[in-house]
Amino acid sequence: MSYNKMELLCPAGDLTRLKTAVDFGADAVYIAGEEFGMRTAATNFGEQQMAEGIEYAHKYGVKVHVACNTLPRNDEIARIPNFLKRVQECGADAIIAADIGTIGMVLKYAPKCELHVSVQSGIVNYETANAFYNMGAKRVVLARELSLNEIAEIRAKTPKDLTLECFVHGAMCVSFSARCLLSSYMTGRDANRGDCAQPCRWSYSLIETNREGQHFDITETDKGTYILNANDLCMAEHLKELCEAGVGSLKIEGRAKSQYYVAVSSNAYAGALKSLEENYDNWTLPCWVSEELNKISHRNYSTGFYFGTPTNSQTYESAGYVRDYSVAAVVEGYENGKIIATMKNKFFKGQEFDCLEAGNEPFIITATELYNEKGEAIDVAPHTMMKVQIPYNRAVKVGSMLRMKTE
Numbered sequence: 169m170s171y172n173k174m175e176l177l178c179p180a181g182d183l184t185r186l187k188t189a190v191d192f193g194a195d196a197v198y199i200a201g202e203e204f205g206m207r208t209a210a211t212n213f214g215e216q217q218m219a220e221g222i223e224y225a226h227k228y229g230v231k232v233h234v235a236c237n238t239l240p241r242n243d244e245i246a247r248i249p250n251f252l253k254r255v256q257e258c259g260a261d262a263i264i265a266a267d268i269g270t271i272g273m274v275l276k277y278a279p280k281c282e283l284h285v286s287v288q289s290g291i292v293n294y295e296t297a298n299a300f301y302n303m304g305a306k307r308v309v310l311a312r313e314l315s316l317n318e319i320a321e322i323r324a325k326t327p328k329d330l331t332l333e334c335f336v337h338g339a340m341c342v343s344f345s346a347r348c349l350l351s352s353y354m355t356g357r358d359a360n361r362g363d364c365a366q367p368c369r370w371s372y373s374l375i376e377t378n379r380e381g382q383h384f385d386i387t388e389t390d391k392g393t394y395i396l397n398a399n400d401l402c403m404a405e406h407l408k409e410l411c412e413a414g415v416g417s418l419k420i421e422g423r424a425k426s427q428y429y430v431a432v433s434s435n436a437y438a439g440a441l442k443s444l445e446e447n448y449d450n451w452t453l454p455c456w457v458s459e460e461l462n463k464i465s466h467r468n469y470s471t472g473f474y475f476g477t478p479t480n481s482q483t484y485e486s487a488g489y490v491r492d493y494s495v496a497a498v499v500e501g502y503e504n505g506k507i508i509a510t511m512k513n514k515f516f517k518g519q520e521f522d523c524l525e526a527g528n529e530p531f532i533i534t535a536t537e538l539y540n541e542k543g544e545a546i547d548v549a550p551h552t553m554m555k556v557q558i559p560y561n562r563a564v565k566v567g568s569m570l571r572m573k574t575e
Contacts, residue, residue: 171448174410175417176441177233177333178434181212185430186221186232191567192431192526193438196231197221198264200423203251204236204244219258231261235423236274237286239267252277262307275304282306287335292318294325297332307331307417312340312401313473316413323414331416336403337433337461338421340472402469404437404461405453407444409474428495429464431569435526436460456529463493463522463571496521497549497556497570502563506539509570511554517547521570533560533570 178194180186189197199221200212213221222232234255240248248270255263256278263281265271266288274283284307285291285300292311300308310319312335323332355365401421403410410418418441420433440457461469496519497509517538522530540546541555549556558570 171445172411172416173445174407174415174441175331176434176437177417177419178430178437179338179420179422179425180221180430181423181425183213183217183221185427187224188427188430188567189434190225190228190230192434194230194434196233196261196417197225198233198235198419198423200235201251201255203247204238204240204270215254215258218255218260222259226259232259233262233264233284234260234281235264235286236270237264237266237288239288240270245269248273249277252281256280264309271300271303271305284333285309287311294322297322297326297330301327301330305330307333309333309335309419315476316406316409316474319415320413332414333417333419334410334415335401335421335472336407336410336418337401337437338425339467340399340401340470399470400467401472402461402466403471403474404440404457406471406474407440407453408448408451411444426465428569431524431526431567432460432464435524438527439529454529460524460530465491492574493522493571494574495569496572499564499566499568499570500555501566502560503557505559505561506557507533507560507564509556509558511549511552511556513552513572514548514550515572516549519572521572523564523568523570525565525568527565533558533564 175195176193177196177198178189180189180197180199186197186199199218201218202212202214225232236248236252252263252274260281262284263274263278264284264286265274266286271283271285274281283305285305287309290311291297291300291308292314297308308330310322310332319332319334355367357365418437420437422429422433436457440453443454444451495512496515497511499507499509501508517535519535521533521535523533524530535558537559538546538549539557543557
């Protein structure tokens with residue numbers, strides 16, 4: 169079987185992260201406006217920022233999809249048509265919707281934008297995919313609960329010009345296709361309208377009703393248990409299987425995640441896809457890609473439901489994230505044999521940096537000498553946002569990140 173190009177679709181919670189995703193290899197980005205998106209924790213885009221972001225992405229041939237995929241209540245409906253019109257005027261390539269009423273409004277008020285049906289719609293079979301296609305959808309985001317075999321069957325029984333999009337990396341909710349029940353019930357915050365409190369990440373203990381005040385651990389720890397603590401999804405090693413199943417777009421979760429997360433995940437998956445295209449028949453995931461994905465904040469990784477009911481989908485020992493690297497400085501230029509960078513975290517002369525540069529494998533830069541903005545030799549860069557100069561034998565791309573391993 170030959171390689172069929174798969175789109176890399178990356179998250180962007182604000183304009184800075186959109187530019188980062190574009191710079192680090194995204195084929196498309198997905199964003200949201202100030203309303204009707206599923207991540208209110210993200211900064212999101214006002215109309216001016218949206219227009220600027222779309223213009224920047226289009227300059228580099230990258231598409232922009234705008235989420236309008238909440239489940240709106242009656243008092244929100246009247247605002248949706250104007251929102252959709254503005255999104256179209258900004259030049260968005262597609263609008264992501266889940267609610268049937270919203271889908272109808274996308275087709276009516278933003279006909280120049282492609283309609284993409286959200287994972288919130290819970291598409292688990294080819295009849296549903298075909299029904300949305302007949303309504304006018306150009307793409308469906310398949311439910312996270314599907315196996316590769318089920319996806320392949322959907323591909324075989326749907327029109328070829330209907331793109332199948334699947335999540336391949338990021339957090340997994342304890343819900344059905346992202347339709348969460350816990351958050352509203354426990355906190356009054358409606359996850360289906362973008363305001364999830366993430367109660368499936370909390371620590372829980374059992375209480376026996378006749379023993380007031382006594383908490384019983386389910387596991388052998390004194391910290392409670394994490395019976396709802398889903399592992400993160402990572403399908404980087406299985407891109408070939410996804411391609412063979414007919415997936416057309418690979419989606420990275422994380423509109424509320426950091427700029428660093430966006431940079432690393434975009435660069436790693438872009439590198440993986442490049443290697444897949446170049447050596448499809450004998451492809452294996454480059455070691456550096458899996459190493460990179462372990463350098464971002466994450467829980468233990470799993471393959472979700474792609475190979476059937478998961479057996480390693482929960483972490484019971486801790487609700488915490490793995491965070492082994494921090495960004496020391498961001499490159500802003502190169503002059504007179506020195507990298508010019510803005511400091512983000514304190515470091516010293518002699519520090520060894522793991523450099524993340526767009527389009528490349530990571531490499532080591534050692535600050536054998538260190539200078540301040542005036543060119544004066546210093547032993548330590550102590551202040552956030554301080555400009556520093558580090559001698560190096562070549563220019564490093566603007567926006568590259570100098571990382572250091574945390575203790």
